[in-house]
Amino acid sequence: MTEPLLAVRGLCKSFGGIAATDNVDLDITPGEIHAIIGPNGAGKTTLINVLSGLLPSDAGTIHFDHANITRASAPARCRRGLARSFQITSIFRNVSALDNVALAVQSAAGHSFRLWRPARRDPALRGPARALLERVGLADRATVMAGNLAHGEQRQLEIAIVLATRPKMLLLDEPMAGMGIEESERLLHFLRELKEQYTMLLIEHDMDAVFALADRITVLVYGRVIATGTPQEIRANPDVRRAYLGDEAAA
């Protein structure tokens, strides 16, 4: 068995007595797409927030790529190669799409204590940023102010920003949230393409997408892992059927 890229043990996070993440164990092997599903309020986004370092954990350990990152800051985790997207699009709305990606490229390129040369004319930043916009299908929208992009385009931009940080692993928080059927379809295809390159932890509400994409699925209910397994195993698991899939699985 290969060593997991991300290994989580006994992870806990509570908000005023309510356990949002309750003693979670998780192993993500390199190259897999691992989906986290669960009903609303199951603590999926909290889990990603704790994994990405935006929230401190109360207990437990997180190891990523042979390093203990339990106490590492969010920027440090990103620079180690653990990059995240946000469920509610988080972009720099007042600048162009290209500027958004270029800033992430800049961050991956090392420190930013460069105070003299104009960043917007730096081919070392603009070039890779353009290539990434092209890759997510936003090449012709590069100069549009990010806040003025359509919702689906902003979701694509979000992915481009994440990829620009040169990650080893992606934490994707509902990448398809609010997307139309056609857009979701395209993103699904794109994520499958990305699988060649990146390990992924994916939160998604679209069950068809989850079962089509994921190698393994973890089911979270009230912050607790109730099952982990292949899509087939999850589909057949009686606890999961009772707790979550309900009618959907029976249908």
Added chain:
Amino acid sequence: MTVETPATVPQSPRLTTRLRDARTSVALLLLAIAAITPVAAPALGQPFYVDVTARIMIWAIAATSLNLILGYGGMVSFGHAVYLGIAGYTVGILAFDNITNGFIQWPLALLICGLIALVFGAISLRTKGVYFIMITLAFAQMLFFLGISVEKYGSDDGLLIFTRSEFDFGFAELDLSDATTLYYVIWILLIGSVYLSHRIVNSRFGMVIQGAMANETRMQAIGVPTYRYRLTAFVISGMMCGVAGLLSANFERFISPDVMNWPRSGELIVMVVLGGMGTLFGPILGSVAFLLLSEILSTWTEHWHLIFGPFLVLVVLFARGGLSGILDRLTGRADR
């Protein structure tokens, strides 16, 4: 920051393309007027305006420095005038002790400004929003009261500076006791401050500072430890404000604690907001408008604040982006 925005953004705003927009033209015109004022004002029988212009330029440097962190970094420092005092007192105290060499005075003044900004910034940047405002205010007031309590250097009566900073290059001497020379040193340093800001805000560093203001969480999530960049900007800004402080001390040949009292810091914020936060020339427009208006209004009535206050409210209410915003709208350019 929700600003009405055009569909596309201009890429790489070069200075040459900037020349076309109204606010830049007006700012350059103002700088040109300032350049000929020492000749033109006496010729027009208004020599008094030479000093007015010099003072405006000194405040414009201070406002430009504040704009760097307030307008581009979202850091509302309510104690920024403290650096005027720190640099001013460095010059004043050294002169008091007969050290009038500018090569010692000026670097030392800026070094002390930088160190104090480092300490103040390191602590206050741990906080956000209204707490940041209160802490920067508290730090500044601390030094204000220190200035008041030190009797050796004049306490609240202030300190007269008998000799201006002396720069002896060996082959030549920069004589600041000559009013015109000092005037053009101020003029050049104002242009230098604006140009430095221009370079900084468009550099990689500037991108980080502006990104951290727009979306701090995203900035962290793409791997940027924002604190150290903010702190660096805070220090640069404090030192740039120190330039205004040492110029003011030399120009007035006087320094008193009042220059770092909180109303001065408030006026600096007003100048930046009035001119247009986060615009290169906004602070110049703001300080010209603020100081000229108060100058003119105060000759009409001693209750000039009664007119100035509502004017300020109107600008803030109806002119987003301050005077820069008004100029842009007049010329149909909707850039922020």
